[in-house]
Amino acid sequence: MILYSYGDIRAMVHRSLDDASMVSVFPTETAVRFWTNDYVRTSEKGILRHDSTMAWDTFRSHFLPTGDAAPVNGFIRHLFALHLLGDPDTAASLQWFRHPTFPESVGNLASTVASLLPKLQEIERMRLVKGESYDRLPLAYRNDAARLQVAYGDFLAKRNLFEPRYLLPSVGNLPSGFERNYRIFFPEVCDGWEEFTLMSHVPAWIETCSADASKTESSLQVYENELMELRACMRRIGELLDTGQDFADIVVTVGNLERWRPYLEHEALLCDIPLAIVEGLSPLQYPPGRFFQSIQEVHAQSFSLDAMKSFLLDPRMPWKDAKVQRDLILRGLELSVVQGNPNPRKDDWQVKLARSLVKTDAQLLIWYKAFKVRISSVVAAKDAESLMQAVYVLQEFLLETGSWSETEGGDLHSSVYAYCLHQLSELGKAVRSCGFTTTQALVSLFVQFLGKQQYIPRDRPPGIPVFSYTVSAGLCPRYHFLLGCTQEDIGQHTDQLPLVPEPIWRDDAANDRTGLFLDHYRVMARQVHISMAQATFGNSSALAPSWFVDHDAIEMQRYVPADARTREQAAWAAAGATPFKANAMQSRWFDQACRTAFLPPRFDMADNKAVFSVWDRSCKGEGHLSLSATALDMFFACPMKWASSYLLHLGKGTFDTVSLDHAAVGILLHEILARFFQRVREESGVFRKELVDRYEVLLSASIDEVFTRFAHSPQAPVHTTVQYIAERYGTELKAILNAEGDMFDGFASWGFEISLEHLYAQSDCLLNGRIDRILVQDHADGTQTVAVVDYKKTYRGSRKAYDNYAQGLPSHQLPLYAKLIRDSDSTELGQVGTAAFYSIEKGKYIPIWEESQEERRDGMIAILEEHMLHMVDALRQGRLGATPSKQACANCDYRQICRRRYALV
Template structure:
């Protein structure tokens, strides 16, 4: 079958480019509209690396939209002179194009945009060159129509042009092989030896022509009135010397349907009995329901398709690393080479990812497949987490020793640092007034709850390190950790420490169990012991939402701490051995697969409910 159906030129990439420009302007340069424009692979943009850096930076800074003014969230929050300059020029170019009032001015602005932001070839030589030429010809037609009305300009002529293009139909010119299939009513006037028009029920046969539908709403309604051409099209389809068959189903999988009224009025209906037993889809439904079915033979083409699938997509592959080990040559990419030795780099995040599923570890760290998203949620929780971390870092580095008697003073300083960090992260009014009000109402009072917990566990102690990076190379492993805060629990020479990790919401690992769900704090303890030559007497998560510390152990010789040491050593040995053998296969389960970014690659479990 060869479907020959025309579509609006705006449905093709070169036409969609025009509508995306209008959308960006209408949405005041929102990040979502810019993503739709700049990430469209069919639009021949040059400097795609620059586009991706701009979008990544915008997502990182939680920018939602710009404005028609010179200064907006992009100019205030991007924090990169090159990207700000590029954005200003893009914004000016799109604004001048969309607000052009004449066709010649619009053509100049459009040419300037393409010369500035497209590759040298632009649309030339691509499948969309003819569609773009069609759009340019339409622009000339609009210009001629304006001249006929003695009009030199029209406000926002670009918007009117898009409305007109939406009503037009572009049909590809190349001739395709196969049985031609046309949409209704384009098929009605065709003259051919055999013509079959199917699914022609009353609702589908209705044809309303609205030749002036692109005109603005304030134009007199009588001038834009549609014309019902249903009867004319049905009569045209019924005429001619060809063998014409018009049919419709009174029942379909979507429900009941009526035949066209024209045939009822002319008593031209002929009922044909439908043999549902011959319908493979109906038989499949019966088979699925466990009911007896009639023997329906597959067609020759269906047999060919299934045989082809058995030899390709349905065949288990030997190089499928979800089920088989990774080749040794590829496994070597996981190791870092240094001074003639190789090290397997592991961090708390890598450890926990391997614990969840080795195949996810393989995708992320062997093949470098990142779960990158250009979506900006209403609340960027990572950005909020960074802000709260910064508040605590500034506060604890300022006060030195923690004195519970100074709680009132500490509360004022914490609130001061919160307000200051809010300005540093979101400027004076960002990200939006409503979100800013939410941040203040939710987190400004939450940050001070740590004072009571600090007095309970760490009175008269001193915070000695923040965002401390510790790295250890031994036994073929490179262990890495970034500790949010390290507290000295006594005299400096004792080297007794507490390691703290902040969690914005609730804490998943609240206590040590027989099966550790995370190796983050045990790894921190090991790094403190080996790198800082100290003892980790306390390892705690702090939940900002709950205002509470969850300590996994509170003494360096605690049985829980010793258990974590043994579990970490065993886990490191298992990972080292598994990676050496390339055993990074998938471990599908509801717990492992739910929310996994690599399920579309793994395809071992399609549902987690």
């Protein structure tokens, strides 16, 4: 029987379901569920006998031969392929399915061969009845397929197994009492129908009902890009729901659901449209699956810092001892660990932690060793039982006890974990039925297999069902939205064989079932919306299906955004409000915001008004404020920044791998310069320009000593990085010889890394600073010139920036040092005559003031004193208002927690 319209189809299916003597067969279980629901929901009876419907697969299975042999499954196919390719003689005999130059590719090839095994019979059939298609296959491929068929047949026969896909239907296999009246709906989209019709005799008690779209007009709506297409669809569905349409009346089908899924879920959430994606995710997308995958990755990547980081810092896992793991990674970063090694003496983690002087590293080393042993035993397991055992041991070591229970029916993660363990035991059964005693890389096979499975959670919330293309064949809803219908994504080709170049099967018209499915979808709904976009989410361009091009049925669509934000912008632009109906989720958000974010905060420390006194906390109970140049700089850049750092003690914690630790390099450079000038002092008292050649030897010795020690320290980065640091900075440092000669010829180094502090009782401030170097020059008249120097690895400032010091100091550092030296009794030095930064990168001094510029120096010190008073006053009053600016916020560590950064445009 041929059905031409939505009404005819529904009427016929319902008539069939009404008929107690008839069994209705639908293409899939999904279609069975759809029609059963539809009938129960809309028919007068409201009830249906469970044996009046059947899925095509179940129906067909009654026509297949039965015996005492067991069917193979994906695990068995994969194990067979793995062992076959692992055998050097068999592998050498293959021409297409081997890569002799890449022996490590066996794992991937095994997966391809496993997917080919069920199709070997089809290739044979192709050879017999479709000679032309068969001849299109490369000769090496045909030869390998024949070899594989012989080996596979042999393997199955020896183990009393059978390949379900090789069985052919026959009436002779029917069990007694099966004969009833069967009506097969939509046989054109039933998998294996063609083969079924080739049976020598098709019983008369089977009748068919096909859907025919020849009288249906359809068009393809084409959008500029897939986001527009998706949003237009969501809007249309939203309108339908607003008019009271039932979820069950709407179905969404997507050409490539895997690609669309994240966008679909995101947009649906924003629009408050409840979608129920019928297809499950791979268990690897859930934490328990990821747990197994990470074990394999950590081992495959030799315990590299990156692999360890992504596993041990994964916040989704119920870690037993997350702190130890975090500490281990932090130490790994600090010690520049690259990767582990089976040999403890070559294992970066073990070597560096063992050599470290930090006390807590010993504990981390013990933990790491235990972790390594457990991971290695999971990976080394060659049979499923020992793999399962090793997994339990690792789980007990890493995870909170009882966090993922191993029984189905617990929370989602427990269920997924139970599912993974069930798959593992299935793997064990498969290994046993294959008769293999050991299998290499079992965990990797298991993870690969998990990646191909779909986990479907039991309690899926109700919503509009979303299917992949072809999965929804046989459904006939009121509204069907077919999205992403590009030629590529809805193409259906039989005889699509793995590892065969696409043009070979794509151009074979006999294998093309694209039109057949499209015709089916075109007629199977009251309203069918078929759409695609010219640009995909991946930003590649897509082509329209040829049917629409041939029938001149393409409609270009212009997308007009109509979400809340766009409407609000339009309302502002037009200076007039337009009515907007918020959906349920938007109303919820608004209500919540009215009670939280829209209210002024009780304590807004970022606001420039007194909130509460922070003075006591700033003084840490000492009665005075301890102030350094960095604290002052930070406060005057932005008080909020200072409060975050000094008051709240928030520090930037980074888990990023750095190939070059700039702070550590800075410390090394300071040490080299201190050593060098110490030697100069011992050698000649004052620096003499004419002795530069001799000084060069001293400097080289200091550079060598410090970098050699660094290269052997536990925190040393890889050898090449150490070499780079030594070469680059070794060269740059030499420039100080001439710069020193020009600037401080005749000066003696008075002290290095000198810590000074002085209490200013009047302002309740304890000023402190650590000065890189103080120099003095004694004059014949008994007077003395004092100079201070601060080394900078890279210095971006300039002397000019200090010319307008009255408007603000670029840095309080040198004026603060000058003030400390002047006021401190411990040095007994006078006023600082010269203050300069030394840029190691540029190899030159940048003096901020020099001899005879007392006015400039005193001016800067006066500004510093003003700032001290101002800061004390602000803290006493509790004023910490943020002062956002492009400059201050650009590299601020607290951007992520600061609301004021939004003030920047």
